[in-house]
Amino acid sequence: MNEKVIKVVVCSGTACYVMGGSELLLLGDHIPAKWKGNVELEGSPCLGYCKDKSNGKAPFALVDGELISQATIPDILRKIGEKLGER
Numbered sequence: 333m334n335e336k337v338i339k340v341v342v343c344s345g346t347a348c349y350v351m352g353g354s355e356l357l358l359l360g361d362h363i364p365a366k367w368k369g370n371v372e373l374e375g376s377p378c379l380g381y382c383k384d385k386s387n388g389k390a391p392f393a394l395v396d397g398e399l400i401s402q403a404t405i406p407d408i409l410r411k412i413g414e415k416l417g418e419r
C-alpha cells in the first residue's frame with residue numbers, strides 16, 4: 333500500500349481553460365481506483381505560468397510541484413504514476 337499523497341493542481345485560469353484546461357478539470361473521473369487515496373486534486377486560478385513563454389504552452393498543471401505544460405489527462409496520470417513509483 334502506497335501512503336504517498338501527490339498533490340495535483342490544475343490551472344483553470346482563462347489562458348489554460350481555453351487551451352484545454354477545462355477538460356483537465358475532469359481528471360478526477362480518470363484517476364484509477366487504486367490511486368484514490370494517493371491523489372489530492374485542486375483547481376487553481378491562473379498560476380502565472382502563461383505569462384512567460386519559457387514555461388511552454390497552456391494548459392498548465394503541477395504534479396507534486398512539477399510543472400507540466402500542454403498538459404493532458406494521460407500526461408498527468410503518467411506523472412502521478414512516476415511519483416508513486418509505478419513506472
Ligand code: FES
Pocket residue numbers: 343344345346347348349377378379380381382383390392
Ligand atoms: S491561466 Fe493558467 S497559468 Fe495562467
